[in-house]
Amino acid sequence: MKHACWALPLLFLSACGDGKADAAKAQAAADSAAAALHTVIDLVAYDMPLLLTPPDKQLTNGSDPVVQWKEEIGRLEITIGDHFGLAITEEPGDLARLKADLDRDLLQKNTVVKETPDLLVFRSEFPDDPGLVFLHFYRVITAGNRTFIVQDLDGSQFNEQDIDRMVTCLAPAIPA
Secondary structure, eight states, X not given: OHHHHHHHHHHHHHHHOOSHHHHHHHHHHHHHHHHHHTOOEEGGGGTOOEEEOOOOXXXXXXXXXXXXXXXXXXXXXXXXXXXXXXXXXXXXOOHHHHHHHHHHOSSSEEEEEEEETTEEEEEEEETTEEEEEEEEEEEXXXXXXXXXXXXXXXXXXXXXXXXXXXHHSEEESSOO
């Protein structure tokens, strides 16, 4: 019996293990679940070296991305549910011109909310209807030697969280 007393704790410790294998399995399962939620969409099929990371499906009511090439206007449109809509065109970006156009707008009052060298977020309000407020963004993305303009989709009304998600969802597939 004396010999069995010291062997019992040793047997217990060896049966438990250090938990690293279980932790590794749990982490691998969590990583694959996260990867499934944030599948990256390569837009190279539309001749745009850009990568789109769609928002979590919980934020888009389970909607899948709809990507449409609008040949007549040379624009790629991406929608996901009611709170995500992008318009992408290949053209040189000109934030200074856009700001000047916003200042000259006689129909709407435009206020810059956020400005960086490649991004302008602005609020547009109709003076006659204070309840009609639109939040817009204009982002310039350089991929290699090409420049793309990414904007919110015309005619849609987005809140600040929607705009934040749309601004950060695209990245160049090749370095600038």
